[in-house]
Amino acid sequence: MEFNCIIERESFYLNVKDKSLSISNQSTSYTFDLSLKIIITWLFRENEMNGFILENLIVEGDSLNMKQLRSYLGGEITYTGIQIFYSFNGEINVGKNKATKVCSLINRQTKLKFSCKCFKKSVIGIEKIHKEIEIIKKASQYGLAPKIYECFSSNNCVYLIMENLERIQDQAFMEDDIMLFLYNLIQSISLLHKENIVHKSIKKSHIMFTEDNKLKLVGFGKANNANIQNNEFRLDIFKIGIIMHKFYQKQNFQDDQFSLIPDEGNSLLESLLNWKSNSHFQLKELLCHPYFKLLKTEGISLQIQCMNPKFKTHIFQDEEQESF
Structure with missing residues (x-):
């Protein structure tokens, strides 16, 4: 993105490219590496955004350009106000x-x-x-x-x-809803691990959905992407097993014991709770488990996908839900 601007009544040229913001003219140049440490305060004139303050610079310009710059920078830097x-x-x-x-x-x-x-x-x-x-x-x-x-x-x-995301009431889940939910959750964790990210706090309160029912994860406060220990990868898989166990406890009204899960579900649950591998590539074994065969017979494309059309049956707000 690029446009003309003014600093202390002198004309400058602003350019954002390759994770940096530069402001220059023939005699002076300023360059800032884009990061959350960079803080911009927006300036207004007659309720229109017409500039910003960055460190000691007061930069003025066209209102439309400033709006576009704010949108373009997005979450790359930090704003005030x-x-x-x-x-x-x-x-x-x-x-x-x-x-x-x-x-x-x-x-x-x-x-x-x-x-x-x-x-x-x-x-x-x-x-x-x-x-x-x-x-x-x-x-x-x-x-x-x-x-x-x-x-x-x-x-x-x-x-x-x-x-803005929503949470789904799991009491309304049908058997194939749970299958598709678990399939997408395992695949999501697999992709996170592929990008060298461990979540470390997988739980139902940290699983949200878009308006079209696409599964997304929140609760990254304990997440790690550097110097990861092997047991951190296994912890994510184990916690998926805990979620699966709790689903079927509610399905079968059992509080303390493992229930009989149809379609070889107990075998999948055991694999999740006793996962030994540290490689995200091995998670493909879980995605090929016979427990998910019903999804294949329904012709569902087994990839990260939305849970429509039958999944979203009721949306609720849990007063005791944990924060992101």
Whole structure:
């Protein structure tokens, strides 16, 4: 992206390319590497965005160019002034450690609804916050996590603006719903592991859906993408087994024991709970398990997909749900 701008009444040329933002003319040049550490404060004149402050530079320009720049930069850098652009819409969910909370926001201009995760800087630390955001960004590139739109900062908090997702009431699941759910979940974890990301906190409260029922993961607070230990990969698979076990407990009204799962489901459950391999390539063995044969006979394309048409039967808001 490129356009003309003004700094202290001098004409400059702004260019964003290859993870850097440069502002230059014939005599002066400024270059900034794009990262969440870069903070921009937007400037307004007569309710129109007409510039920004970056470090000690006051950059002015055409309102349309500034809007396009804000959209183009997205979650690559950090902005200030979240209340200028978004209003609170309710539904606050506070994390157990009270270091994060998730709420719903409305874009003041478009009136569209978004999810916002708020991180408390003094509790988590800015480096750890940025690490989690970067992991979510990487996972979202493959459709495995919420899409990130913008990142804002205040004196006390960092705010991550993401697509709005929904949770499904699992009591309404049918047998093939559970199969398709587990298939997509295993495949999602397989892709995360392929990108050298371990989630480490797989649970039903961290599994969400888009409006068209595409499965996405949240809850990346414990995720890791560096110096990963072998047992971290196995932990993700084990937790899928826990989810499967809980599904069939509810199906069969059993609280303490393993139930008889049809279509060789017990064999799959045992494989999940006792997974030994550290290689994401071996997860293909799970996806080829006989438990999933019913999906094949229904002609379902076995790839990351939506859960339509029969999956979404009821949407609910759990007051005790954990935050992202």
